[in-house]
Structure formats: C-alpha cells, structure tokens
Amino acid sequence: MTIASPFSIAIVAITALALLGLPVGHAMIAGSILYLLLAGLDMGTVAEQFLNGMYSNYIILAVPLFILAAELMNIGSMTERLMTFCNAIVGRFRGGLAQVNVLQSIIFAGMSGSAIADAAGSGKIMQNMMTADGKYPASYAAALTAATSVIGPIIPPSIPMIIYALVSDASIGYLFLGGVVPGLLMALSQMILVGIHARARNFPVEPPTPLRKIPGITWRALPALLMPVVLLGGIYSGITTPTEAAAVAAAYALLISVVLYRSVSFAEFYRSILASARTTASIGMLIAGALVFNYVVTVENIPHALSAVLTNWDLSPTGFLILVNVVLLLLGCVLEGTTIILVILPVFIPTANALGIDLVHFGVMCVVNIMLGLVTPPYGLLLFIMTRIAKVPLRDIVRDVLPFLYAMIGALVLITFFPSLVLWLPRLLGYQG
Numbered sequence: 449m450t451i452a453s454p455f456s457i458a459i460v461a462i463t464a465l466a467l468l469g470l471p472v473g474h475a476m477i478a479g480s481i482l483y484l485l486l487a488g489l490d491m492g493t494v495a496e497q498f499l500n501g502m503y504s505n506y507i508i509l510a511v512p513l514f515i516l517a518a519e520l521m522n523i524g525s526m527t528e529r530l531m532t533f534c535n536a537i538v539g540r541f542r543g544g545l546a547q548v549n550v551l552q553s554i555i556f557a558g559m560s561g562s563a564i565a566d567a568a569g570s571g572k573i574m575q576n577m578m579t580a581d582g583k584y585p586a587s588y589a590a591a592l593t594a595a596t597s598v599i600g601p602i603i604p605p606s607i608p609m610i611i612y613a614l615v616s617d618a619s620i621g622y623l624f625l626g627g628v629v630p631g632l633l634m635a636l637s638q639m640i641l642v643g644i645h646a647r648a649r650n651f652p653v654e655p656p657t658p659l660r661k662i663p664g665i666t667w668r669a670l671p672a673l674l675m676p677v678v679l680l681g682g683i684y685s686g687i688t689t690p691t692e693a694a695a696v697a698a699a700y701a702l703l704i705s706v707v708l709y710r711s712v713s714f715a716e717f718y719r720s721i722l723a724s725a726r727t728t729a730s731i732g733m734l735i736a737g738a739l740v741f742n743y744v745v746t747v748e749n750i751p752h753a754l755s756a757v758l759t760n761w762d763l764s765p766t767g768f769l770i771l772v773n774v775v776l777l778l779l780g781c782v783l784e785g786t787t788i789i790l791v792i793l794p795v796f797i798p799t800a801n802a803l804g805i806d807l808v809h810f811g812v813m814c815v816v817n818i819m820l821g822l823v824t825p826p827y828g829l830l831l832f833i834m835t836r837i838a839k840v841p842l843r844d845i846v847r848d849v850l851p852f853l854y855a856m857i858g859a860l861v862l863i864t865f866f867p868s869l870v871l872w873l874p875r876l877l878g879y880q881g
Contacts, residue, residue, distance in 0.1 A: 454486035455748050462741075471730070472787050476737030483744050493743060508735065510610050510620075512728035513694035518566075519720035520701035521556075525711035526672040527573055530555055533669035540656035543646025545583065546592055549574045550638045553596035555673070557603035557631060563822055567597040567833050575838055583652050588645075590838035591848035594830040595638060598819045598856065603631030604680060605697070608789060608815045610690065611735070615742075615794045618807040620690040621683055622874040622881070626812040629873060630863045634816070637855040645851075671704045684877065731786060738790030750795060758799050765803045769810075769864050772796055773817055777857075780821020784829065788818050806881045808874060809867040816860050823849050 462479035466472050484491050521527060531552060538547040552574065556566050578589035601608045604624030613620045645651065657665070666673075679697045682688035688696060705712045758768065779788055793814055800810045822830040825846050835842050863869055871881065 454483045455744065457486060458483035458744065471733060472784065473730075473733035473735070473737035476741040476791075477733075480737070480740040480744050487747075489747070493740075508610075508614065508732075510605075510691040510694040511607055511731055512724060513691070513698050514605055514607055514610075515727050515731075516720070516724040517694065517697040517701045519724045520698060520705055520712070520717075521672075521675075523705065523712055523716045523720050525709045526675075526701070526705060527556075529669040529709075530672050531573060531577070532665055533673070535654070536657040536662050536665045540654060541646075542653050543642050543651040544654040545574075545578050546589075546642045546646065546651060547639060549578065549589075549592050550596050550599075550635055550642060553599045554603065554632070554635050555676070557600045563597045563600045563819060563830060564833065566600040567593060567830050567837075572837050575834070579838075585848075586838045586840045587844035588848045590834040590840060590845045591852065592638075592642070593837075594823050594828075594834045594845065594849055595852035595856070596635075597830055598822055599631050599635055599638075601819050602627045602634065602812075602816055604628065605690070605694070606815065607731075608785060608818065609811065611786060611789050612793065612811045612815060614735075615790060616797050616807050616811060618811050619879075622808050622879045623811050624680070624683065624690070625874040625877060625879070626808045626870040627815070629869050630812055630816055630859065633862065633869065634856050634859045637859050638852060641851055641855050671708055675700055675704075734784075734786050735790060738787070741791060742794055745791075745795065752798060754795055754799065763803070765805050766865070768799060768803055769805070769813065772800075772810075772814065773860065773864060776814060776817040777820065777824070780818055781824050781827055783821070783827070785818040785821055788821070789814070806867060806871060808879065808881055809870045812870045813860070813863050816856075816863055820853065820856055820860065823853055 458479040461482050462475045465475035465478055470478070481491065483489075484493060531548070534548045534551045534555065535544070538544055538551055541547060553566060574593050575586075575589050578584040578592075579586050600606075604627055606624060606627055609623040609627060610620060612618065613623055675697065678700055679693050682693045682696055683690055702712075702717075706717075758771075763771065776788065776792070779792060783792075797807070797810075800807065822828060825831065828846075831842060831845055831849065834845055838845070871879065874881070
C-alpha cells in the first residue's frame with residue numbers, strides 16, 4: 449500500500465469528510481465508493497453490502513427494539529418508581545443519593561442496553577435529585593451520573609455487544625452472560641469510591657425510609673423490576689432469541705407504562721417513536737457505512753496482514769490483550785464507540801483467534817474498554833450530554849469524573865488478566881469456550 453494507493457486516498461477522504469462534519473457513516477460510504485471507483489471494482493458492491501448486511505442479518509433488528517424499550521421506560525413512571533425503590537434500599541447511608549445513582553444504573557442496565565439512554569433518562573432525574581437544595585455539587589453529580597451510565601451497555605442487555613456479535617459471530621447470549629460480573633465489578637468500584645468521597649467531603653445523610661414502607665414501595669416498583677427477569681429469562685430459557693427478547697422488552701415497557709401505570713399520553717408515545725427512529729437511523733447509517741468499508745478492508749487483506757505482523761512480533765495472548773487495550777483506550781478519546789467496534793475490532797479478531805483468545809472474553813473486554821471512552825476526554829460523549837443536562841463547565845465534570853475513570857480502568861485490568869471473571873457465568877450455563 450503506497451501513499452497514492454486507492455486505499456490510502458479513501459482513508460484520507462473518510463478522515464477529511466468526518467473532520468468537515470459529515471457523519472462518520474456517510475463518510476465511510478463516500479470513501480468506500482471512491483475506493484471502488486479508483487480500484488476499478490464493481491460499484492454495485494456498495495448496494496450488495498447494504499442488502500447482505502442490513503436486511504439479511506436478524507441480529508441488527510434487536511438494536512432499534514432495545515432503543516424503543518429505553519425510550520418507553522423514560523417517558524413512563526417506571527423510572528420514578530425505580531428511583532424511589534433504590535432510595536429506600538441505600539439512601540439512608542452517608543452519600544446515600546450518590547449510592548442510589550450507582551444502584552439505579554445497575555437496575556436500568558438490565559433494561560435498556562444503552563449508556564446514552566440511561567444518562568438522558570434516569571440520569572437526568574438523578575442529577576435533579578442530587579443537586580436539590582445544594583446537597584451535592586452539580587459537577588460531582590454530573591460526573592457520577594456519566595460514570596454510572598457506563599454500566600448500562602455492560603450488564604445485559606447490551607447494544608454494543610449485539611454489534612460486536614455482528615462482526616465476530618460470537619454468541620449474543622454468552623456475551624450477555626459474560627458482561628454480568630464485569631458490570632457488577634465496575635459498579636462495586638464506583639460504590640467504594642462514593643463511600644470514600646462521602647466521608648472525605650461530608651456528603652449528607654438522607655432521612656431513612658421507614659421499614660414499614662419498604663414493602664409498599666417494592667410492590668409499586670415490582671412490575672418495572674421484573675423487566676430484566678422477563679427479558680433475560682426469555683433468552684436463557686430458550687423461549688426467545690435476543691432479538692425476540694428485545695421486542696418483548698419494548699412491548700412489556702409499553703404495557704406497564706400505558707396499562708398498569710397509566711403514565712403515558714399519546715403525544716409522549718409519538719415523541720418516543722420519533723426519538724427511537726432518529727437514533728436507529730443514526731446507528732443504522734453507521735453500521736451500513738462500516739459494512740461497506742469492511743469490505744474494502746477485506747479486499748485489501750488488512751486483517752490478515754496485521755495478523756501476520758503481530759505474529760512476527762511473537763506476542764503472547766496477554767501481550768496482545770495489553771496492546772489492544774492501549775489502542776482502544778487511545779482511540780476512545782477521539783472516536784465514537786460503535787465506529788471502533790465496527791471498523792477497528794474486525795482487524796483484531798483474526799489475531800485473537802490465531803492466539804487462541806476466547807472471543808466472548810475478548811468481546812466483553814473490548815466493550816468495557818470502549819465504553820470507558822464515553823467518559824474519557826476530549827471526546828467523551830456522556831460528558832457532553834451531562835454538560836448540557838447539568839449546565840456546568842466541561843472542565844469541572846472532567847475533574848470529578850477522573851477518579852471514577854481510574855477506578856473503572858482498574859476493573860478493566862482485572863477483566864483482562866482474569867478471563868474467568870467474564871467466562872465463569874457463561875460456562876456455568878453451558879458455554880464450551
């Protein structure tokens with residue numbers, strides 16, 4: 449590959465278009481078309497990749513359904529009832545509202561599969577609760593909300609893991625199972641850090657919820673609490689595929705919000721459909737662009753060439769995982785997570801296979817790493833979202849989020865060096881990897 453080769457020109461075109469503000473998915477499509485034109489290949493390949501990738505892949509259908517489920521939860525009263533339940537459980541401790549923030553993210557992680565949905569929905573409510581009457585600094589509340597939202601795509605269900613399954617052919621069900629322990633480990637690291645901060649900064653103690661009221665609070669929140677049970681129970685009992693479970697999740701959220709809680713108007717439902725459609729279209733164009741660009745990468749034999757280079761370096765599996773983590777952490781500072789999964793990981797997967805690395809462990813490790821990019825400056829999409837919600841300067845949120853980022857990187861190190869943290873639960877339920 450030379451500087452003036454079709455592939456090099458395509459890369460320059462994609463980078464330039466993205467820097468000029470064109471969405472990355474569109475930029476990849478344009479750059480790939482330019483490559484096919486310069487290489488003298490059939491231009492109809494673009495349409496062929498669209499059709500083969502987008503319309504014949506059943507997995508992708510789960511993405512818009514999980515997005516819709518998250519939107520329906522956020523417009524109903526499910527969120528408020530779950531917040532009340534979480535506050536009754538851990539709100540009585542020093543820094544209790546901060547602990548509630550972590551706990552609610554664990555619960556919501558079993559429903560939406562999206563960090564952005566968690567931050568924009570339950571995260572916005574937590575921000576208002578924590579900053580009411582000056583209980584917590586706005587920047588700390590925003591930083592904690594951003595950090596806890598990272599848990600959402602790690603504990604199942606997980607939209608990033610669905611996309612990883614698309615490019616790796618790994619089992620979605622076992623990927624979901626593999627994310628449980630790492631997600632809980634990250635939540636534990638956040639809770640320990642909140643406990644340290646609560647004592648050091650003398651965070652307030654909330655009035656304890658009387659024990660006699662807890663059964664009633666739990667009962668009112670029970671339909672919402674059962675959603676992860678319905679969702680994951682359907683998948684692991686074999687009753688539903690992950691895609692069918694996503695449809696069940698959306699239908700269940702609608703049923704609970706409209707029929708049982710009666711908290712959704714037709715106008716709100718219509719807005720949630722529109723919001724889901726916009727998000728789905730954005731992700732869909734990114735996937736479409738990546739599918740076409742991955743064809744270009746395959747034609748250029750980039751994955752096998754990189755695999756040969758890494759083999760010549762004589763890296764051990766551990767050394768390779770360290771290299772991948774460093775590369776992904778650096779890329780996470782400047783690139784969006786879905787782009788990394790769709791474009792970068794397919795280059796590494798053949799080498800991981802050649803080194804005998806389990807693709808479920810590799811996938812969970814990569815998803816955890818990539819999700820850290822959501823709270824890593826300067827890109828940090830969750831940081832920008834919380835800046836708008838909290839109306840505080842980005843630098844203040846970055847200052848307060850760094851301890852949580854370091855704690856989560858510590859959890860990533862454990863996940864990398866101890867594969868059993870990821871594979872224990874899948875193997876318990878029959879995984880042979």
